[in-house]
Amino acid sequence: MTDWTFRGFEGAFDAHVREQLPWYELASDAAALIARHYIPKGGLVYDIGCSTGNVGRALAGVLEERQAQLIALDECPDMVRAYQAPGTAICADAATFDYQPFDVAILFLTLMFLPVSQRLKLLAHLRASLKPGGCIVVFDKSVTAPGYEGTVLARLTWHNKLQSGATPHDVAEKEMKLIGVQRPIDRREIDPAIEVFRFADFGGWIITPEINPCPSA
Numbered sequence: 001m002t003d004w005t006f007r008g009f010e011g012a013f014d015a016h017v018r019e020q021l022p023w024y025e026l027a028s029d030a031a032a033l034i035a036r037h038y039i040p041k042g043g044l045v046y047d048i049g050c051s052t053g054n055v056g057r058a059l060a061g062v063l064e065e066r067q068a069q070l071i072a073l074d075e076c077p078d079m080v081r082a083y084q085a086p087g088t089a090i091c092a093d094a095a096t097f098d099y100q101p102f103d104v105a106i107l108f109l110t111l112m113f114l115p116v117s118q119r120l121k122l123l124a125h126l127r128a129s130l131k132p133g134g135c136i137v138v139f140d141k142s143v144t145a146p147g148y149e150g151t152v153l154a155r156l157t158w159h160n161k162l163q164s165g166a167t168p169h170d171v172a173e174k175e176m177k178l179i180g181v182q183r184p185i186d187r188r189e190i191d192p193a194i195e196v197f198r199f200a201d202f203g204g205w206i207i208t209p210e211i212n213p214c215p216s217a
């Protein structure tokens with residue numbers, strides 16, 4: 001069994017995420033609506049792990065209206081070539097990219113593909129570059145609940161994949177390919193954060209900067 005890779009997967013990606021994650025449309029729309037609350041006129045937005053540009057397309061209206069800039073990053077050159085959305089797509093490793101001070105960063109189903117040590121550093125770096133009034137939006141798979149409820153949630157995830165047309169073989173094969181490549185996040189890695197979305201093992205969170213309303217005090 002070979003490891004899961006995004007290389008050469010750009011043509012199949014958009015249909016695949018919608019089949020594997022039946023709530024994908026709802027969640028990406030929610031991420032864009034959340035971002036809209038924090039994007040100022042002329043602001044800077046990062047889409048980290050942009051793939052083909054689903055998030056960028058969901059943001060198109062607000063980016064144009066507020067003349068905001070979108071920088072979309074992906075480490076997979078095939079995805080960057082296939083990117084079709086507003087802004088500039090750059091082939092870069094999110095863990096080592098030199099972020100400018102920004103208003104909104106969206107990590108939509110991306111963090112879980114970074115090694116734990118790298119994503120902790122990345123989040124610290126992003127928090128340090130986040131402008132007052134902005135936010136970091138994270139949607140990701142999280143470590144499952146303890147005890148029997150963990151089994152219930154995992155089966156709810158698989159049930160939904162099967163309901164939307166994936167075969168049992170596809171579901172099992174992808175799970176095995178993801179071993180060590182996709183590692184669900186622990187809530188403690190992103191705290192302090194506010195949970196805004198939940199479906200079984202998948203969650204969405206908003207991280208905002210610590211605001212000192214009186215910096216000289």
Ligand SMILES: C[S@@+](CC[C@H](N)C(=O)[O-])C[C@H]1O[C@@H](n2cnc3c(N)ncnc32)[C@H](O)[C@@H]1O
Nearest residue numbers: 006049050051054074075076093094108109113
């Ligand atoms: C599940 S996809 C993200 C989906 C995308 N945000 C969307 O909603 O259409 C994960 C993406 O993260 C990218 N990725 C994984 N590790 C990365 C890293 N270290 N730096 C940049 N991109 C990375 C992968 O190449 C892949 O395109």
